[in-house]
Amino acid sequence: MAESSRPARDTGPNQASVGTAPSLPPWLVPRPRLTGRLVRGVLGPLTVIVGPVGAGKTALALEWAHTRRLPGPLAWVSCDGRAEQSSVFWPRVIGALREAGVDVAEPVTSEAEPLLVAALAADLNRRGEPVVLVLDDFQPTPGSPIAEGVSSLLRHLPGVLRLVVLARRDPPLHLHRGRLTSEVTELRTGDLAFDDRETAALLAQHGIDVPKQTVTTLRRRTDGWAAGLRLAAMSMEKRSDPERFVTQFAGDDEAVASYLVEEVLDQQPDGMRRLLLTTSVLDRVNAELAVELSGEDAGRHFASLVRENSFLQPVGQGWYRCHQMFADVLRMCLRHEKPGLVAQLHRRAAAWLGEHGLLADAVRHLLAAGDWGTAGRLIVDRLAIGQVLGLTRLRLPNELTRRLPEQLPAEHPEPALLAAAVARVRDDDQACMRYLVLSDRLLAELTADEDRMARCRLARAVIRMDQLRSRSPQEARAAAADAESALSRLPHAVLAQRPEILALTLAIRGSGELRTGGLKPAEASLTGGLKAAGAAGNGALRRDCLIELALLEALRGRFRAADELAAQATQPPLPAWTVAERSQACLHLVRAWVELARAEPGRARHELTGAKAVLGGLPDDFLAEIASLVAGLATVVEQGGSAPAPIAEVVAASRLPRTVLRALVPACVSLLDSARHRSPAAAPQHTAARPALTVVSAPAAPAERLSARERDVLNRLAQMMTTEEIAEELYLSVNTVKTHLKSVYRKLAVTRRSAAVRRARELQLL
Structure with missing residues (x-):
């Protein structure tokens, strides 16, 4: 080819011409955080900007091009997407390069494409200086002559060609090879999403001024999608209450829906369209689940869907999430086109998700299908009633507890048990008992399936334990016994996956053993409950086990250990109380013991006042007896009494179990003796520090030091x-x-x- 006589322009690395780039649109929102990445990216051979329609790819590239921070002259080619033809593409590329001042020969013909590409590469190599080529809407099919030709240019011009590709899907340019050598810069849908500052700037262009919280809400609803934000802003201009509009704005907005249907959905072949619509009921999808919902034929398109549709974003381990607003549009289209299919798809999704251990997702789909009966069967069968009650770190969907069903299936106990658990969460005791009574009647009709009966009885016991734990310790202990009976009929491996049930049962059992004087069994149960509560992520149960263990140590006279356990129980991340509970009274009593051990009867009485205030609304005979005992000891300390005579008087009036009193007597003797020595008459007046804690029979240090x-x-x-x-x-x-x-x-x-x-x-x- 003959060389052109047009001279090349002399531009420095930071003063390069924008060449054939279109002019900047007046509505462009400055995005320096991304243009900076492009400035750095074009120092390498390939920069790829991949995002869905309306993501702002072209606007970003234009803003970057007009920064003039380019390594060389810029040639901008606007492609025809999938319709691009070689006979048009290469003349466009060469024409853009020549217009940008790059000295390349005019193409004689594009029929011998490899020769044309080789000649172009030779011309650019002779130049020896960087040239920036932007291919906007570059969507050739893999293996096509255009794809192979551009790949060849990249391969033969590593130090000269700086290629910037804007596309809706990954361009077929061997990106994996470039990633391995760090020679490719990528900006994807997540990168292109607007942040709050950019969203506010876009709204300001339309004269819209709303609070930061409203800006954040709009940005989240659109996933930061530029076109969605622009369409929302255009609609907000016409509204008298833009903040209210934002709360209702979604993919079913007429402008958004029309845009996405025309630009994306209607462009898809039938199989791909069916796949998009049927999987739209899912919050996330993988290949196997796509086949389950769409069938083998449509499922074969899944790999192409992932590769070609940038509205689908990877979330790890083979799962993908659809852009929120596009998903809204797809669901709207599915409801309009196949209204009878929606509930069926939700049930099929729930069955697959349940089989694969994704319980929360399965329940969400059953609720969407209005299938409360199957949801109840699934939750009770998986021993997951604790997740409904909030006993675990992981919770089942919030939709589950928003309202009770108007009508329950009449033949199975599980839906009634689920309804009872929901009523318990809603603090509706009457409804809870009504559903429990219904479940008992239905459960009586189950005679053949022992495993199912055990799971139902366990679910019932867990609901009762949670309901009664703070209100009626005696009845809670009876429910715990029912739970242990049901647990004995179930495989141990199944229970190991539900530590919240074990934590609740052991906490209640340990509390009961403590109240009946079984100090050693109580310690074992509470320690086991503490560990199980930690495994379940149940801070409230963990807190309460620590407090009960602290009381146990105080009753034994180990006040330092009691103080440490009480301190652990009130340290974040363990929760504070939102309503009065017996464990609060228990904590006050532990602190009262500790203050007496420090010879601080005034502080002890202050803690006793707190304990009595809680016990006034939640009576507990055991804790009330301990409070009376501590009050009596405080009186003895205040009067300067010494053991053993005053102790005998205080203990004689107590109705605590004998085993508890046997542990208490030596502890009280030591406590009073220590308090007498620490009385104000004996202590120096200038001492400000609080006394050290008394420990009964302080042990000698170990003979050998620990390593x-x-x-x-x-x-x-x-x-x-x-x-x-x-x-x-x-x-x-x-x-x-x-x-x-x-x-x-x-x-x-x-x-x-x-x-x-x-x-x-x-x-x-x-």
């Missing part, structure tokens, strides 16, 4: 970690941890974990 590693193991033992968890955290083998534990037990003169932790607290080793 640093043994202390590490002991600290984790106190956190209720298993041997395996300690090994993992300390990067040790399980056998090594067991060896350290044996050494710790020997040095502390104990034989089990709980005793080691208790003795370590007494020795202040933790």
Whole structure:
């Protein structure tokens, strides 16, 4: 080819001409956070901007082009998308380069495309300086002559060609190879999404001034989609209450729906269109679930859908999420075109999701299908009633508890149990009992399926435990016994997946054992409940177990350990109380014991006042007796009395279980003796610090000092970690941890974990 006589323009790296780039539109929203990335990106061979229609790809590239921060002259080519033909494309490229001042030969013919590409590469190589080529709406099919020709240019002009591609899908330019060598810069849908500042700037162009919260709401509703924001702004111009409009704005807005249907949905082939519509009921989709909903034929299009539709964004592990507003449009079209199919699709999705362990998603689809009966069966069968009641870190969909069903299936107990749990969450005790009575009647008719009966009885017991735990400890203990009976009929492996049930049962059982004087069993149950509550992510149960353990230690006279446990129970992230609960009274009593151990009867009486205020609304005979005992001890301390005579008088009036009193007497004797020595007459007046805590029969230090590693193991033992968890955290083998534990037990003169932790607290080793 003959070389052109047009001279090349001499432009420096920061003063390059914008060449054939279109002029800047007046409505453009400045986005320096992204143009800066493009400035850096064009220092390499390939920059790709991929996003759906209306994402602002072209506007961003224009803003960047007009910054004049280019490595060389810029040639801008507006392509015809999928309709692009080689006979048109290459003349356009060469014409744009020549217009930008790049000295390349005119094409004689485009029929011998490889020769044309080779000649163009030779011309650019002779130039030796960078040239920026922008291909807007570049959508050739993989393996097409255009795709292969552009790939060839990139391959043969690594130091000269700086290619910028704007497309709705990944261009077929061997991006994976470029990623491996860090030679490709990518801006995708998530990058192109407007942030709050840019959204506010766009609204300001339309004269709209709304609060920051409204801006954020609009940006979230549109997923930051530029076209959606612009359409919303145009509609808001005509509204007297733009803030209210934002709360209602969605993909079913007429302007948005028309735009997306015309620009995206109507452009799809039949199979792809069916796939988009049927999977629109999902919040996220993968290939297997797409086939389940759409059938094998439509499902075959899934790979192409992921590759070609930038409205679908990866969320990890083969799952994809559809752009919110596009999903709204698809669901609207599905309702209009196939109204009878919607509920069926939700049920099919729920069945697949339930089989694959995605319970919350399955329940959400059953609720969307209006199938409360199947939702109840699924939740009770999976022992997930605790997730409805909020006993776990993970919750089932909020839609579940927003309203009770108007009518329940009459033949199965599970929907009635689910309704009872929802009523419990809504604090509707009458409805809760009504549904429980209904479930009992339906459950009596189940005789053949023992496993199903056990699951239903367990669900009922969990609801009752949660309902009665704060109101009626005695009835709660009866419900806990029912739960243990049902649990004994179920596989242990199933229960291990539901620690919230174990946590609630053990917490209630431990509290009951403490009230009947079984201190050792109570310690074992509460410690187990504490660990299970941690596994379930139930802060309230964990807090209450810690407080009950603190009371247990106080009754034994181990006031330092009681103080530490009480402090743990009130430290974030454990929750504070929102309403009065018995555990609050329990905490006040522990603190009262601790203040008496510090010889602070005034502070102890203050805590007793708090305990009595709670017990006034939530009577508890056991805690009331402890409060009376502590009040009597406070009186003795104030009067300067000493043991044992005053103790005998105080204890004689108590109706606490004998086993509790046996533990209390030596603790009280030591406490009063310590308080007498710390009385104001004996203590220096200038001492401001609070007295140290009394510990009954303070143990001697271990004969052998613990090693640093043994202390590490002991600290984790106190956190209720298993041997395996300690090994993992300390990067040790399980056998090594067991060896350290044996050494710790020997040095502390104990034989089990709980005793080691208790003795370590007494020795202040933790």
